[in-house]
Amino acid sequence: MRYPFLPAGAFVAAFLVLVPAFWHWRARNVPTLSLIAWLFTLDVVYGANGLVWSDDVWDRAPVWCDVSAKLIIGAWTALPACTLCICKYLAMIGGNRTVGLDRTDRRRIAIFDFALCWGVPVIFMALHYIVQDHRYNIVQYVGCQPATYVSIPGILIVWVPPLLLSIGTLAYAGIALYHFVQMRVVFSSVLQVSDSPMPTNRYIRLIGMSATLALWGIALASLAIWANVAATGLRPWVSWGDVHSGWDRVDAYVWFLMSLESRRIVGVGWWAIPVSSGIVFVFLGFGEDASKEYRRVGEAVMKVIPCRVLPERKEDLGKRMLLTSPVPSSVLRFVFLEANSLTRLTFS
Template identity: 40%
Template structure:
């Protein structure tokens, strides 16, 4: 049905390996969580596209139980991770560094762990409140979470990610205000704050978070508009969860065109978000320097080749350290 889905999904997943080593060494929990969530989502989308490319057969129900919850958690995890990034860069740019407990790196990491992984797990549990049945299988797309579209569902599932995105933009705006107020000494301020950020890295983080948040607001608003057309009344728990074990199947031939268009547009959100993230982190000057150093280390230690200007036994220590951590 959509032969491009599988290669695009796996290519997006593999592209996330490019920024992984540098982010792992930096122990940046928020960006690592974005990599983790996007990698898992792309992998799930790729597998689903293979299994259900032209059918709605119930072949791996446990897989669907797990992945449908992961999809719910990701809608919270990605805006929460960007919020953590925006809070961090706002704090770094702030004159008063001691006004929040996030100044302690370990405390900040624990906070980010909760926001990026704890909060999504909570959302997975809360989803059961508005989960009308086990899950759906859509031809060409695979497993998707089943949600009883109602006012409680809007407040539990779709509104919180939108709020997180708006708050993130607020912190990003505050960061930009801090920069404009002390732009002449901003680079020196970043250097003395000992956070490992240069002016370029600072703006790259802020721009990435802003772009991802604007993108997320657009997608979430569109999704909210689409589901709002079919809001049903919340009666009681028994009615909403009646016949909970059923699995609804949606062959493409029997689905309205507007629904198919919506699923197609929403599917592209994950790989598009992935490529946006990779564009910001995988092609910067520092990343290119790492790739060059890694290639040099492989050339000298694996292929046993040396440059004419380099003695055979004089492998640069910095290149070895960089690549040995990959």
Template identity: 35%
Template sequence: MTDSTYPIFPVFAFIGFIISIIPLPWHLKAWNSGTVYFMLWSALACLNQFINSVVWAGNYRNSAPAWCEISIRIMMGSGVGIPAASLCINRRLYKIASVQAVSSTRAEKRRDILVDTAICVGFPIIYLVLVSAVQGHRFDILEDIGCFPAIYNTIPTYFISTMWPLVIGLVSAGYCIATLYSFNQRRLAFSSFLRSNQTSLTFGRYFRLMALAMTDVLLSSPLAIFSIWVNATATPIFPYISWADTHYGFSRVDTYPALFWRSNHISASGIQFSRWIGPACAIIFFAFFGVADEARKNYVKAFMWLSKPFRSTSPPSPPTEKFSSKEKLVSISYVCLTPSTTLSSSPFSL
């Protein structure tokens, strides 16, 4: 069966990877840990899906088992890592909108980065450990898709795995609503706070972060509900009996041709939806931050740095004198004695 998304999806996935890492240097310089983790998780998700879509285009062979072990963990980790990064962004925006003291010293900035790291890295690691309790076997391979997690569809799965994007999205929504309320209540104090030296944020960057956070909130919770609905309706929900029953024959790898997995339209919609999340997040982020004034200034700096080896650093040599002293004296006398209109057309005019 012909894949209608090939090569469109690999192209978008690779573009998503590139545009996710382009703004990374200046966000690292500004200590914006929430946005940095958002970019890193989006870039990982895009790169992972790009590799899978190219390697398994038109086949479903178990040709790279070691890569699949890594790939499914990137897939599951980014599923909670991207919402967690959005939560950190919303949390920081709320602290600023409520005019709280935010990371003015290096120690306070380091503490905020540690908190964001615990949320954006620590929680996904714990999540991956917990998901192993409902992982039925090593992984699946789907034709045209690639490696895919093999999660046993049972009641504990919804509490261990499926619900977390929705929970994180709802917490982010709470922060977003609180941010809007605080901004409305403390508008003057907020303006003076941004003008002070207590934060590196500008008005433009703050409201771009707000737009990104609100977009994520408006999309993440409905999409998480859709994901739960797909998991609950695409396949039967089995009873959880024991660890041994769930992990029976764990070492096996199931492979599915495109004709088979596309025959279940609900499941196919969920699979396609899950792999487009990374490129979509990357494009949305770049739309807000990749074309801003700050980004354009950094593009100019990068271009100047890259073109530096090709630019001549030595001053141009003066023209070789071809006149004798007598001819030079005549030439200077001619310029001095002619009207001013002649000077404007002279090769010595400014």
């Protein structure tokens, strides 16, 4: 049984999530660009895994699996961290707390966002080694997946941080939405006096995108905790040596040997990243600013592509040739007159 739509879906999602990156790059929006970068990276990783392990579970790329498994661990924390930074900044704008910020203040905010969106995930990627009882898992059609010793430390390191960051995102989204409802009459002027003016519809779309991703992340993290505890039980933490005794092991899972429930859970976990990419595209790829960018790109393309020449009438073509041809005009005029007379004789 093959699932060719898995890599195709991941690569399509990678393209879609990359589309809004161009106009957010101009605004140097660190959290939004970081969110797009993490989703694009994971989409490419998932697509490549689906292509490589579409037929078997051979451990044919150990280094790739080590890296991709750690990237997946990092993304679980990075995505809610990015949405938290987005909503935190929106709450600051809505509360009119960005007025008067100088270049140093804006640089400090950007450094904080970068540290939370990239530094914190790297820290948890390193901490994951504490609860990594073997190198990684290989699931047919899915590819490399991180391995976690399901215990209280494992839950605290791997799944609790995304939950807390998602809850923080919802809290800041609520504050930002409160500011919008409280000052909805003059809210557009509040946005215009901020240090980075934005349209009201973009403000609302960013809140909606972040809140949707946060709710989606809470559901996925809760499902992951329940599924892992239900599958293996909450295992006791005896010692470091006991947990890492078989660290070089690679567990392989053939699709048709897995239970139906396990396949469904793996499928939901796999589609989580492409669906998240689709959510980002829906909220950021159909706004007014996106339409302007699409028109701008279309105009640039039309300038590069030569316009199609419309077919000319026979009389216009003859006149143009009479003006541009090095052949004497009397000869060309005779040729076109004869051609016209032959045409009339043929179709009369």
